[in-house]
Amino acid sequence: MIYPWHQQAWRQLAEHWQNQPNAWLFTGKENTGKIAFARFVAQALLCERPSENRQPCGECASCHLFSQNSHPDFYELTPEIPEGEAVGRKLLQIKIDAVREIVDNIYLTTVRGGRRVVLVHPAESMNIQAANGLLKALEEPPQHVVFLLVTHARDKLLPTIKSRCRQMVLTAPGREEALAYLQGQGVDNAASLLAFHSGAPLFEAAPELDDMRDELLDILAAPRLLVMLDYAAAFDRQKQPLAVVIDCLQKWLIDIGLAQQNMPPLYYPDFAAQSAQVAAQTDALKLFALTGRLNALAPYGHHTLSVKMQLESLLIEYLNFWQNK
Template sequence: MINNIYPWQEALFSQWMHAGTARHHALLLHGKAGIGKLAFAQAMAASLLCLQPQANAMACGECGSCHWLSEGAHPDFREITPEDDDNADGSKKKTRKRQQILIDQIRALNDYLALTSHRVDGMRVVLIHPLEAMNVAASNALLKLLEEPPQRTQFLLVSHQRQALLPTILSRCMQVDMPVPTREQGLQWLQAQSVTQPEWIWHYSGGAPTSVQQEDLDWYVWYQQWSPHLSRGSAMDIVAAGPVLLKQGMEHAIQVLQKWLLDIWLARHAQPLRYHPSEANTLQMLAAKLDVTRLLAFQQQLNRFKMTAQHSLNQELQLEQLLLQYKKLFG
């Protein structure tokens, strides 16, 4: 698992691992979601901590350090990410995924870094992801650490949204533009994952396919269920469509609508479709009936709903409202 980098990252991996002392103490790995940035950072951490890295610079997977890391117990490694909220009774059931990295997490990191590393000459590695999840207080606390970096400490910072980061943080990092797969690399990799319809997934993921590993979801099967509903435009049956779209939760439902609408908009402007090229005929028919002014308002509404999607109390009702607006787009 710690050696799971993607084929399109191999050259960059070797470049960074061989940089040695020339490597900046804080690397900001940025790029769109779904291209494998976190896997790259994890492999880098493993390699830096490994006692006997392989010739290709990957961690050996067998030494004491690698064992500690795979058990989540390495004394010289810290991973910081939004934590789940615990229930008051201490049970782990129904925890809500937190959105933010909090200042207490960075304070704890600061205390930890004030201690010396476990190994006398060893590295310490700090992995923070996604960096944009830090609130302002946490960002400022991290900034202090980056300004006066502790000895022999490598910060690996992962971000999907560099534009959301404080400029002061950016100025303290070396920014690494993470490689995206070529179409050929992406398709080859998807085929090796034995997903159904690699070609379709390649398009639907917008060329960022690695999330198929994290999500327990057959995107193509689900698509076959929702697309007939959305294809009906103003004649769509909301009562039938709602539950199908909500199967994977509100966030995914909104994403489906956003991608579908973008392609309708592209069809309207005679541009190549991005996510559903196999639906060209349907999307062109919908585009011909589209009320463009309403589309813009609807897209803004979708963006607003997306921000609250995880906390929404009545998702069925919210989605019904959205689908009603969707029908009205087509006159």
């Protein structure tokens, strides 16, 4: 399946089908259909009776196996979620053992006599050992093996990996197209959710997080110390990573900065009046300082630090900012 906004990219790829590289790197915004696109390419590469425009037939033995997630020549490398474990506060990674297992297999004879395809997503989740292990295979690729790498954060990849892949940018849909898609899926409050998710329509539904975010925004609009401390304790009980709150706060501060320049909000259009009110009573320099604090903390958003204590500290800093202290 390819989403409508990626049809043009598929046509460009199909037109040069005979000039396939041994490795593709599909880049673009998260939650816009890049993995679905890569899977479609993988199925097309493995299909035994592709159509004239290179689309998979959906009927041959390879397509059947692919649809059942059991094709013996298709390998998928993605962070594993430990069975029975809470992973909300864990930074999931692709590790070297998983890379080694796949690399060992792709040097063997193909099962169905055609290509072998390795899909890696998100590629930036490989730790340094795993990335170096994959790099060796990219430097000396086995015959008839195609690597498909998908990344939401291209700059986090090793330059040597990027240099050994043919890169294709998969663009996100425009706002109207994305909004129409969400409304067609019956998503409630589609416009607000689309704004918060930066125009990426394929976000996972998370009603509990949406409620927690709305509660946080009400607090940020009119902060009180005891309410903030209660919120930090309640959030900690949900076992969510600090990255969730950092993301919400960063976007809220961006909207405040826009309001200080008499510009409309980007992420919270339903809270335009509240962000404008905060912008009117706060100082731009203090806003930049608080933003810098959040940016410095962001890399540790999934660290096993005390989320409650960190969140209390952040909210108190925000209260001081709101009070112009």
